[in-house]
Amino acid sequence: MPVLFLGHGNPMNALRANAWTQGWMAIGQQLPRPRAILSISAHWYLPATALTAIAMPPTIHDFGGFPRELYEVQYPAPGDPMLVERVRTLLGLTNVRTDIEWGLDHGTWSVLRHIFPAADVPVVQLSIDATQPPAFHYELGSRLQPLRDEGILLMGSGDVVHNLHTYTWGRQPAVVFDWALRFEATVRELVLQGNHQVLVDYTSLGRDAELSVPTPDHYLPLLYVLGASVSGEPVAVPVEGMDGGSISMLSVQFG
Template sequence: MRVVMPAVFFGHGSPMNALQSNRYTQSWRRFGRSIARPEAILAISAHWYLPGSAVTAGRYPETIHDFGGFPPELYSVTYPAPGSPELARRVQELLRPLEVRSDERRGLDHGTWSVLAHLFPDADIPVVQLSIDSTMSPEFHYETGRRLQPLREEGVLVLGSGNLVHNLAAYAWDNIAEPPFDWAARFEHKARKLIIEGRGRELVDYRDMGEDARLSVPTPEHFLPLLYILALQREDEPLSFPVEGIEGGSLSMLSVSVGR
């Protein structure tokens, strides 16, 4: 009998985390060692945000270096995990009648591989990415996440990658140890409280949660992957926060795991 896999949201932060050993990446490694080995991974990353829904369907997805201004060694990082056209088709099946386009050319962006490089450093587990439709509401994304529930019983780890608080305009670039700004700390605390109380669905309405939310989530793409993971929590299912912390004053590295 297959183990029901957890579902997890990671605050991925800087792509430099792919190369670094710090308290965040060390926690990612511990988490990867603490769970059953998945048969495949479905990733929802902030960095595949476009009109429409699509799923990667190639057998050998490339490592996408979708950033600029970083040291040369970061551009040499590869994460050569195989793809899974079979999982891509299963995702399309679960999301019907929603039209989900197969993309055989799209690779894995840094929101996915910078985390997986620590979770599963051998890169030997098939990985598929599902895009985030930029034209749709938070409610749509939450409900889409709910429809992916069967994957957890099929050995698939569903992984969301973004940041609960993500305001780079306010980020203290010259001091990543800058204490959390008051608004960032308050919004993270409120979101965490709702999640602990089993009211995570209320975060669908984050745009109505006042100025703290507006500053913490100035654009939606890093927040929406969290909704997919919260939607996968079953009634009375345990959850945990494998990683905590806010860096640069305005970037939450909080991780949320459901089912573990």
Template structure:
């Protein structure tokens, strides 16, 4: 029997990582070299956070430069991976009775392409994005992730892209390296402990984890992609953290790999 495809949550951080050679981007590249070559990638990105559930259906998704104030060379980057309408249809079928709108406009936002540019630099693997319905509670997203589990047996690499800790109000925007905030370290440590023990309940009900969680997750958009990934866990899956670090004191770059 073929082993199921791994699933990975990426802490994507600053869009400039698309152009940089650092410990994070080298870690992403290593993941791409280690995982079996997928038939396609299904990405759940923090940056497609809308009122509803949609999936991209186009054959040639555009590269979306959904940010401002960065150097011109970043806006010139293209990630010309093909789409996969058949996978989009499969996602819609698996998520039923959730209503999933086919989307022919969105494309690949920076939560997806800035990471995949390092993971699969050839841009030759089809990529489909699934939107996050911002109206729904965390449990909805965890349950949706569970419905997608058969894709792991069909050669699809499911990725979530966000950040476990993502507080831009506390972010140190200067060039000088800063130490992570104590609350960011405590929350990441607690999340790691829960992940390693398979205790998903508190991760779903993250608001119950106290002030450290409140500071680490001031808005849910960057956190919810993690729930799609951990919902895919099977009994035989090892949990690994192939990329680590905290950027600017308040953005966790932790990657979480299942399988």
């Protein structure tokens, strides 16, 4: 299976028809059908490594201030207990917990409802441990690589540039910040070069990194995807662009 990083952007993309959502639909049409999906979403960021272990994960509307129709969206994909146990085995961590309260947050369902609109592919979410450094998350991605040969789609969902303090809410046209463009271009080039070490050590990229990644939650899903990639395999950028001046919609596909 390929492995995907998706810039999910504004939750309203779940309802919109635009260049980004059309790109997600095209990804779904081109992908081989997975047996299940393991999603690493920026929005399950907590001081633990956990897996959703519920037969029918609820659709979580983890945001506020949006139109009612967005809160009415449901993505009733089933869970996958066998995948939960397989991931726990691969990670080899004694403290991986199973969670029966969390479900699918908008980092997962806002993109999957375009990629697999029937919601008929089982989905499990893996949390991002906020207490661990970037290298830890890259290492977990590498441990998950065998899933690709088992029909599992590994998907990271975040944004390589995610600064809501400078986001142009509802004002058009948005002026894209130079630092956001520079950092996105740098990340893209490093991904295409296969220079994972600098991407893991992204804080070394200076002020542009500080502004683009003020908190690591939306950046770290990329590291799981990089870790699960294979050296020399094809790399594509199926979706790109900047939303609101400071949210990168860059997506990357390996394989």
